[in-house]
Amino acid sequence: MPQDKRHQGDDLVALGLARLEAGDRDGALEHFRDVLTRTPGDPDALHGMACAARAAGRPDLAIGLAGKAIAALPAAHFHITLGRALHEQGHLEEARAALSVATLREPRDPRAHAALAGVLEAQGARAEAEVSLRRAVALRPRDPAPMLELAQLRTRGGDRPGGIALTRQAVALAPDRVESLDALAALLAGAGQAEEAEPVYRDILRLRPADPAAWANHGAALFGLNRHDAARAALEHAARLAPEVAETQNNLGLVLMALGHLPEAHAALAAARALRPEDSRIAVNAATVLADLSRTGEAEDLCRAVLARADAGADLDAARARFNLGTLLLARGAGAEGWRCLEARSRLIPITDDRGGNIPDWDGSAIESGAVLLRAEQGLGDTIQFLRYLPQAARRARLVLDIPESLHRLVRTMPDPDGTLWPRCRLLAPGAPPPPDIVARCGLISLPDRLGMPDVPAFSPYLLPTMARARQAAGVVRVGLCWAGNPSYRFDRRRSVSPAMLAPLGEVAGVSFVSLQHDDSGEGGAAGLPFALERPAQGDLLATARTIAGLDLVITVDTATAHLAGAMGRPVWLLNRFGGDWRWSAYFDLSTPSPWGNRGSRWYPSLHQFRQMRPDPPAHAWDEPVARMRDALARWRDGLR
Known part of the structure; x- marks a missing residue:
């Protein structure tokens, strides 16, 4: 060429x-x-x-x-x-x-x-x-x-x-x-x-400000940091730029759910499902918001549909669906199947240490030789709730109890009327390896299933049960307050209360308030409260229990404080979000009417709920239950005088 x-x-x-x-x-x-x-x-x-x-x-x-x-x-x-x-x-x-x-x-x-x-x-x-x-x-x-x-x-x-x-x-x-x-x-x-x-991600957004994926990725990163308001703004912008992206709609739905905007969260997740109807992860998220909206039948059907898919045997989305199904079943009283489904949590909860990782699971049968390692798995509240099953478990096997150190002194206050608990149960020292006589292991939350106890056992106070309330000055009613849980929990904004929202309680004369917070958790911290607040010395859970024992009443959101006061048999009022946790569902209400809030709880008969009755916007969601609580507190005060 x-x-x-x-x-x-x-x-x-x-x-x-x-x-x-x-x-x-x-x-x-x-x-x-x-x-x-x-x-x-x-x-x-x-x-x-x-x-x-x-x-x-x-x-x-x-x-x-x-x-x-x-x-x-x-x-x-x-x-x-x-x-x-x-x-x-x-x-x-x-x-x-x-x-x-x-x-x-x-x-x-x-x-x-x-x-x-x-x-x-x-x-x-x-x-x-x-x-x-x-x-x-x-x-x-x-x-x-x-x-x-x-x-x-x-x-x-x-x-x-x-x-x-x-x-x-x-x-x-x-x-x-x-x-x-x-x-x-x-x-x-x-x-x-x-x-x-x-x-x-912010740098990427700076370079590509018109790219919907850049906005969506930044929004997901902000959500992972629990910066929900900023995450919502970024994801809503991404959805405006590209409304047909299922992942964006899914993440937006989760953020809205965390913020408490339930109807809007349902709309976003419904849009995500329409775009990717076979995506199990999106389906489970949609079932979660349906449950929060108290549309529990639809939520259960959706979870079962995920589990019915041919490829649902081993993936984590199926485990999430099974766990969520378990909570829905428990909330309506189907205890046997519900507790079994809750076992799926073993695939979902991160294991922070592998002590006992090779020990076989306990099936609940009697063990004559050796001991069972009984482990706390989740928060302090769950641990306190399921400690009630220790006496029944100890009748079948010797136990080694692996629980947070902050509970060690408190758990030793558990009564042992027939002398079978403490001779057969010992506490594992913090960080210590399982002793050599361990032959099986079990999570505390698995006890209802392993012991064949699908319904709530008969209640009697089981933590610090005998400590009498100290006498107070005439006419003074002492009320403990806990308004916030762990802020690192992704959906804490729905269960915790801004202190300013509790202002109506301060209108009740003759009440002295005591802080049961272990820090200044919650929006604005204690500074947001418009009334004086006594701060007792802090310590482990036994110290908190002793403070509670000196109170007339405990008012709390869904935290370990509710479980602790309830397990002690002390009067406790629970501010509970709409579509709240399964253990506070109407199925577990006592049959007798309550003179205070909603009916008492079969988990803790001294606990009465003040439920949100509608999925109201977060700015007003607590107005009505706090107003009811204020009126009830005035009547409670009058009854103690």
Whole structure:
């Protein structure tokens, strides 16, 4: 070919490749066809067609086109395209051969080494793959692309810290390269380093302010940090930019649910389900908001539908569906099936230590030799609630009780009327390994199922039951207040109360309030309360119990304080959110009317609820139950005088 025509052909091929690089695949294909019409068999045009075929998802066609190009001109970069196409078709050995030729023909081309690394990793030769990628990095040390590939290789090999460090290096080489920032943010989020991931997502948003995915990712990161209001704003903006993205609608629904906007949360999750009707994760989230809206029948049907799917045997979404189904069943009194379904929590609750990990589960049968390791699994409230089953468990086996140290002194106050509990139950020291006589293990919450006790056992006070209330000055009623739970709990905004919302209680004369908070949790902290608050000395749960024993009444949200006062048999009023936790459902109400709030609880007969009766907006959701509580408190005060 004459030199001027050769240059002309080169320019035409370059134009086609530029179109391909810009994402105009069809235009590139048409362009290369035109070049081949003018100069049949042109190797560069054939190679361009092979690149376009790969971009179109047709590696099979690319293999043939790249082969023809190589037959005419065995250029190294033609072998790279052939090797990548063979890799995509699953022909690993042939791909490795083609890419090895490329590295031999042009050993200074980092693309050849990087492509060869991908094949080597697919063949299980991870160490050789890393060597190839390090060659690519050495050949182009200022290029973030091979550095990022090396980081991803290290991460896939289990070295997440190494992957993060290399990705940071890639970001440092090109701080405004979105691909590197995306990779870094995902790695940090996956490593649980949410605080570090969030500003990276913010950087991506700065570079792509009109990108709905950038807004959605930033919103998800903010949600992970419990920054719900900011997360809502970001996700709503993402949904406006791209309303047909199921993941955005799903995350928006979760944020709205956490904020207490239940009808809006249901609408977002319904939209997500319509976009991805077979997605089990979205379906379980939708069932959760239905339960919170007290549409429990629909929620149960949705959970059962998830479990009925053929692929639902092993995934975590099925475990979530089974656990949620368990809470729905318990809430309506189907205890036997409900407790069994609750066992799915073993796949959902993170294990913070593996002590006893190889010990078999206890089935509840009598054990004559050895002991059962009985472990607290969740919060202090759950532990207190299920301690009531200890005497029954101790009749079947000797027990080693593994519970938080803050409960150790308190649990020793449990009565032992028939002398079978404490001779057969001992406490495990904090951090100590299970003793050698352990032959089985069981979670405290599993006891109703393992002991065959599907319904609530008869109640008598079982923590600090004999301590009498200290006499107070005439006319003074002492009321303990606990208005907030653990703020790290994702849905704490729904159960906790802003102190300012309790202002009506201060209108009741003759009442002295005592703080049962262990910190200033809650919006505004204690400073938001418009009345004086006594602060007793803090300590472990026994110290709190002794404070409660000196009170006339405890007012609390759904926290360990409710369980503690209830287990002591002390009067306790629970402010409970609409569609609240299963254990406070109407099924567990006492049959006798309550002179105070809603009916008392079979879990704790001295506990009376003041429920939200409607899914009102969060700003007003507590107005009505607090007003009822204020009036009840005035009547309670009069009854004590």
